[in-house]
Amino acid sequence: xxxxxxxxxxxxxxxxxxxxxxxxxxxxxxxxxxxxxxxxxxxxxxxxxxxxxxxxxxxxxxxxxxxxxxxxxxxxxxxxxxxxxxxxxxxxxxxxxxxxxxxxxxxxxxxxxxxxxxxxxxxxxxxxxxxxxxxxxxxxxxxxxxxxxxxxxxxxxxxxxxxxxxxxxxxxxxxxxxxxxxxxxxxxxxxxxxxxxxxxxxxxxxxxxxxxxxxxxxxxxxxxxxxxxxxxxxxxxxxxxxxxxxxxxxxxxxxxxxxxxxxxxxxxxxxxxxxxxxxxxxxxxxxxxxxxxxxxxxxxxxxxxxxxxxxxxxxxxxxxxxxxxxxxx
Amino acid sequence: xxxxxxxxxxxxxxxxxxxxxxxxxxxxxxxxxxxxxxxxxxxxxxxxxxxxxxxxxxxxxxxxxxxxxxxxxxxxxxxxxxxxxxxxxxxxxxxxxxxxxxxxxxxxxxxxxxxxxxxxxxxxxxxxxxxxxxxxxxxxxxxxxxxxxxxxxxxxxxxxxxxxxxxxxxxxxxxxxxxxxxxxxxxxxxxxxxxxxxxxxxxxxxxxxxxxxxxxxxxxxxxxxxxxxxxxxxxxxxxxxxxxxxxxxxxxxxxxxxxxxxxxxxxxxxxxxxxxxxxxxxxxxxxxxxxxxxxxxxxxxxxxxxxxxxxxxxxxxxxxxxxxxxxxx
Numbered sequence: 001x002x003x004x005x006x007x008x009x010x011x012x013x014x015x016x017x018x019x020x021x022x023x024x025x026x027x028x029x030x031x032x033x034x035x036x037x038x039x040x041x042x043x044x045x046x047x048x049x050x051x052x053x054x055x056x057x058x059x060x061x062x063x064x065x066x067x068x069x070x071x072x073x074x075x076x077x078x079x080x081x082x083x084x085x086x087x088x089x090x091x092x093x094x095x096x097x098x099x100x101x102x103x104x105x106x107x108x109x110x111x112x113x114x115x116x117x118x119x120x121x122x123x124x125x126x127x128x129x130x131x132x133x134x135x136x137x138x139x140x141x142x143x144x145x146x147x148x149x150x151x152x153x154x155x156x157x158x159x160x161x162x163x164x165x166x167x168x169x170x171x172x173x174x175x176x177x178x179x180x181x182x183x184x185x186x187x188x189x190x191x192x193x194x195x196x197x198x199x200x201x202x203x204x205x206x207x208x209x210x211x212x213x214x215x216x217x218x219x220x221x222x223x224x225x226x227x228x229x230x231x232x233x234x235x236x237x238x239x240x241x242x243x244x245x246x247x248x249x250x251x252x253x254x255x256x257x258x259x260x261x262x263x264x265x266x267x268x269x270x271x272x273x274x275x276x277x278x279x280x281x282x283x284x285x286x287x288x289x290x291x292x293x294x295x296x297x298x299x300x301x302x303x304x305x306x307x308x309x310x311x312x313x314x315x316x317x318x319x320x321x322x323x324x325x326x327x328x329x
Numbered sequence: 330x331x332x333x334x335x336x337x338x339x340x341x342x343x344x345x346x347x348x349x350x351x352x353x354x355x356x357x358x359x360x361x362x363x364x365x366x367x368x369x370x371x372x373x374x375x376x377x378x379x380x381x382x383x384x385x386x387x388x389x390x391x392x393x394x395x396x397x398x399x400x401x402x403x404x405x406x407x408x409x410x411x412x413x414x415x416x417x418x419x420x421x422x423x424x425x426x427x428x429x430x431x432x433x434x435x436x437x438x439x440x441x442x443x444x445x446x447x448x449x450x451x452x453x454x455x456x457x458x459x460x461x462x463x464x465x466x467x468x469x470x471x472x473x474x475x476x477x478x479x480x481x482x483x484x485x486x487x488x489x490x491x492x493x494x495x496x497x498x499x500x501x502x503x504x505x506x507x508x509x510x511x512x513x514x515x516x517x518x519x520x521x522x523x524x525x526x527x528x529x530x531x532x533x534x535x536x537x538x539x540x541x542x543x544x545x546x547x548x549x550x551x552x553x554x555x556x557x558x559x560x561x562x563x564x565x566x567x568x569x570x571x572x573x574x575x576x577x578x579x580x581x582x583x584x585x586x587x588x589x590x591x592x593x594x595x596x597x598x599x600x601x602x603x604x605x606x607x608x609x610x611x612x613x614x615x616x617x618x619x620x621x622x623x624x625x626x627x628x629x630x631x632x633x634x635x636x637x638x639x640x641x642x643x644x645x646x647x648x649x650x651x652x653x654x655x656x657x658x
Contacts (some may be wrong), residue, residue: 135557155555184555193546198556201541202563205534207644208595212530212588217522220647226484226513227527228464233562234531238648242641250634253603259541260600264593266537271589274582305579312571315536318549319567 010183015042015174022047022078024093026059026068028137029110030084031146034064036179039148049074058143076100080175082132083109087117088247094123101127106168108132112195113251114159114188121161128168133157133191134181135199139239152180159188196255201263203245204256206238273308276300339512344371344503351376351407353422355388355397357466358439359413360475363393365508368477378403387472405429409504411461412438416446417576423452430456435497437461441524442580443488443517450490457497462486462520463510464528468568481509488517525584530592532574533585535567602637605629 021043023030037043048065050056059068075081075097085093090109103126121129136154156176160169173183213220350372352359366372377394379385388397404410404426414422419438432455450458465483485505489498502512542549578585
């Protein structure tokens with residue numbers, strides 16, 4: 001069962017259920033945490049704080065928490081508070097909760113970006129702030145988009161501050177492992193670079209690919225309806241909430257731009273491998289390919305094909321060398 | 330059950346099983362056709378022609394066909410021959426089969442590209458050539474990567490020649506519907522543009538994304554192992570056979586380059602939306618964001634956020650307006 005990626009600082013930890021767990025924001029992420037906590041008895045009492053009346057109604061209907069409401073004072077007495085709100089709402093929501101947060105509470109957000117949230121701990125001097133970001137989720141939004149098993153086999157990335165009480169970090173590690181996740185502690189800037197590459201870039205590509213389908217030989221709806229499964233995979237996450245993703249991409253823009261640059265450089269190389277001459281033997285206007293191309297053209301096509309093949313082979317090797325540690329992915 | 334995309338020229342057709350169905354090339358596609366034909370009794374006798382000894386051995390072990398071998402004369406007497414070989418092998422393989430093809434046989438290839446294969450029908454003047462391209466497949470290769478249900482709910486695109494005997498086209502339509510596919514007749518150049526957008530471009534992006542993962546803050550293997558499901562979706566098809574895809578991308582290079590241009594234009598717009606100033610309030614070197622940005626900076630950030638949001642919303646609308654005609658996609 002040795003996992004080479006599991007954090008060596010926390011080889012094995014025991015978990016004591018929270019007395020009172022408050023989840024703030026009951027979208028896919030928050031509702032999944034509440035479901036996992038209920039399923040595995042991870043808290044004596046669960047509390048859901050949610051500003052939307054419609055979502056609160058669903059929280060009640062789905063029996064997601066023991067208590068729910070819109071009043072920040074609901075977090076009073078909680079020994080753990082998890083903010084599951086869009087990244088740009090983390091600081092204002094924290095400020096609204098601050099007067100009600102108990103001394104010694106362990107508080108975290110599950111935001112996809114650390115950049116811009118450096119000021120979070122200072123808003124709650126009485127508490128211990130441990131950001132925890134589960135690398136899990138689907139394109140579905142809202143409390144109906146969550147599940148108790150969302151975190152199973154996934155990774156939760158923790159970005160504590162230097163000098164923070166190690167016990168508070170360990171409690172969060174133990175909680176996320178109870179939710180079924182592997183855990184890893186990362187520096188905030190490494191976290192942001194990591195997420196830009198493995199999550200924010202794939203989302204950017206999916207949204208861009210959907211937009212590319214407009215104004216083509218068929219309507220975008222026809223293209224998608226008649227396509228094979230590769231388009232569906234490539235665009236799956238473009239169904240994700242645009243407001244959430246505008247916030248994430250903007251907050252992590254420096255790392256995302258760097259990731260976009262890296263990707264564009266690869267795409268440019270592929271383009272060059274395809275765009276190289278010869279023109280004469282290809283294309284609908286060219287000679288029928290049953291007539292043999294000239295020897296020099298043939299050699300060029302072959303050399304071009306070899307270079308393209310080598311480029312694709314390296315890409316495939318990167319893909320298929322992935323250690324299969326994430327079931328279902 | 331009215332399907333707005335089903336080809337109006339073939340609203341309802343009956344299928345008479347082939348007397349002798351020959352499948353040439355027993356990779357994922359060929360083996361799936363053989364499996365579907367067996368499962369649904371679509372041929373009196375099935376024949377598998379395969380040049381690789383190892384693959385022929387698996388054809389026997391998996392009982393994929395009634396007869397199998399490497400000798401082109403095996404196709405003699407077949408009333409249907411389907412070539413399931415990589416695109417650059419279609420013409421040479423057709424030439425090798427030609428002396429054995431029965432007059433009146435219906436012959437097709439399942440290639441992903443028509444460009445470059447214009448000369449195929451002339452190689453078999455005694456037969457009727459109807460290219461059929463099922464928009465189905467996974468990243469798995471070889472006879473073990475196929476399945477009898479691969480084509481269910483998928484689309485098969487037919488690209489007959491003008492003036493071709495409509496009965497031969499109808500027989501192919503009926504066969505593919507028996508395999509579980511919807512069918513659509515397209516002009517060859519429209520087929521190639523369509524495939525460039527919905528299949529070849531997604532593959533190009535997946536391969537490029539994998540290559541982007543090298544030389545980053547962690548190894549490519551670590552990035553993939555710890556990533557959430559969005560990276561796995563975005564790179565799934567990069568596990569596909571590089572030799573097959575080098576051939577496809579090169580054969581359809583004109584349409585693929587156009588698709589790449591369209592995609593890059595979208596990505597450039599996204600980049601511009603993210604790269605716009607202000608610099609001062611963002612980034613790891615910036616001031617902590619708990620201190621309020623200046624009013625003008627704030628306004629610019631907001632305007633930028635609104636433009637980004639609108640861009641993402643349009644992409645999401647394109648994605649979610651897809652009519653759900655393809656189960657499982």
